[in-house]
Amino acid sequence: MNPTETHTVPQNLKTPIRLQEYGVGIFALIPTKSALKKALKKNYITVNEKPATTATFINGGEIIILSIPKDENNNKPKREFIFPLKVLFEDEYLAIAHKPAGILVSGNAFKTVANALPQNLKPSNLEDVTIPQPVHRLDYGTTGALLVGKTASSIRALNKLFEDKEIDKTYYAVTIGKMKELEGIIKSEIDDKESQSNYKVIKSVISQRFEFLNLVKLYPKTGRRHQLRKHLASIGNPILGDKEYGIENLVLNGKGIYLHAYSLEFSHPFTKRNIFLEDELPQKFLKIFN
Incomplete structure (x- = not known):
């Protein structure tokens, strides 16, 4: 028998919403937006007993059923990944946790932040509580503040904030080489989409091996894959420890990449409180810049 989950949509939806937006977080077997889209494409989801697609709208009162073939679900983790995480902020709706270096955020692997979240966060008491995501x-190598939803509605709302660019993120990176400008804007196309990162050099120190090491504060205006790493490499100042985009013979091995998600700022989608949180710089940054 195929693993199934059923969800009944509340009657009091304010406006119709696409299933690919509404369905994020309502099923334990497909907790992420990408997993939901894959399930829709494979016809694993029905709405009122009719196959659902990415074009299906939810109006209120529908019964949504997820049914995944048993053999496809065998790779799902059957137990939690026991791994202590530092929780920087938490309420009934969401949490912000520190992501250490050397661990994936999510994916098919067992050792991920996503699989460690349930035993590090307090369960929400709200009706639409779900597995935190x-x-x-x-x-993988980046450290810093990671935003997590604890309820289905919170996951949807936070995804919407990211899509609407209403979450301000700042990063710190250590770059190598002399930087031509102390601050600037980098624009390019990544995966056929526009991208922009603003930067400001906070401090530079002389380095025998790398000429200069620079502490750079970064303000990404878009969120493309490897955006900050690609942008800094494009101006000739790749991030220290970046093996993929670094300069040959100038890659620092054994210390990981020097990229840190330093702060998040946004309006809480439910309490409307302004959330501004900083995750202090790792020691390896401080050893270079005191």
């Missing part, structure tokens, strides 16, 4: 990604 990160609502954005940080690269």
Whole structure:
């Protein structure tokens, strides 16, 4: 028998919403937006007993059923990944956790932040509580503040904030080489989409191996894959420890990439409180710049 989950949509929806937006977080078997889209494409979801698509709208009162073939669900983790996470902020709706270096945020692997979240966060007491899920990604080697939704409605609302660019993020990176400008804007196309990162050099120190090491504050205006790494490499100042976009013979091995998600600022989608949170710089940054 195929693993199934059923969800009944409340009658009091304010406006119709696409299933691919509404359905994020309502099923434990497909907790992420990308997983939901894949399930829709594979016809694993029905609405009122009719196959659903990415064009299906939800109006209120529908019965949504997810049915995944048993053999496809065998790779799902059957137990939590026991891994302590530092929780920087938490309420009934959402949380912000520190992501360490050397661990994936989510995906098919067992050792991910997503699989460690349930035993690090307090369960929400709200009706639409679901398995807590990160609502954005940080690269494997990147450290810093990671935003997490704890309810189905919160996951949807936070995804919408990201889509509407209503969450301000700042990063710190250590770059190599002499930087021509102390501040600037980098624009390019990444994966056929426009991207923009603003930057400001905070401090530079002389380095025998790299000529200069620079502490750079970054303000990404879009969220493309590897955007900050690609942008800094494009101006000749790749991030220290970046093996993929670094300069040959100038890659620092064994210390990881020096990229840190430093702060998040946004209006809480439910309490309307302004949330501004900073995640302090890792020690490896401070060893270079005191």
